[in-house]
Amino acid sequence: MKSLLLMLALGLANAGAAPTLTEGEVRKIDKENKKITLKHAEIKNLDMPPMTMVFQLKDPAWLDKLKVGSKVRFAAENAATGMVVTELEVAP
Numbered sequence: 662m663k664s665l666l667l668m669l670a671l672g673l674a675n676a677g678a679a680p681t682l683t684e685g686e687v688r689k690i691d692k693e694n695k696k697i698t699l700k701h702a703e704i705k706n707l708d709m710p711p712m713t714m715v716f717q718l719k720d721p722a723w724l725d726k727l728k729v730g731s732k733v734r735f736a737a738e739n740a741a742t743g744m745v746v747t748e749l750e751v752a753p
Contacts, residue, residue: 680706680736682748687731688713695721697746704737707744717745726751 685701700713716737718724723746727733732752737744 680738680748682734682736682750685733685735687727687729687733689715690724690727690729691715692724695724697724697727699733699735699746701735707737707739714744717743718749719745719747720749723749 683702683704685699687697688700689698691697695718696715697718698713698715700711702711703709716735717740726749734750734752735746736748737746739745
């Protein structure tokens with residue numbers, strides 16, 4: 662019984678954990694469609710290998726901070742409309 666409670670507690674603790682950020686580099690910016698193309702490392706939460714692909718942005722204001730070649734760390738999720746960047750940090 663104790664082990665069951667411990668497993669439940671650990672599961673709940675991880676449920677609210679922030680997603681792991683993935684490293685990437687901006688290859689293209691499409692301001693009109695609020696999308697960016699990223700060359701990225703493995704995205705663990707999506708079980709996705711490294712590749713270059715297009716992402717929508719949760720916050721279009723991020724476009725103002727980006728330029729082609731920017732190094733970023735980001736979190737993404739697979740939404741009904743496609744892959745969406747949900748968190749974004751631009752490297753200094």
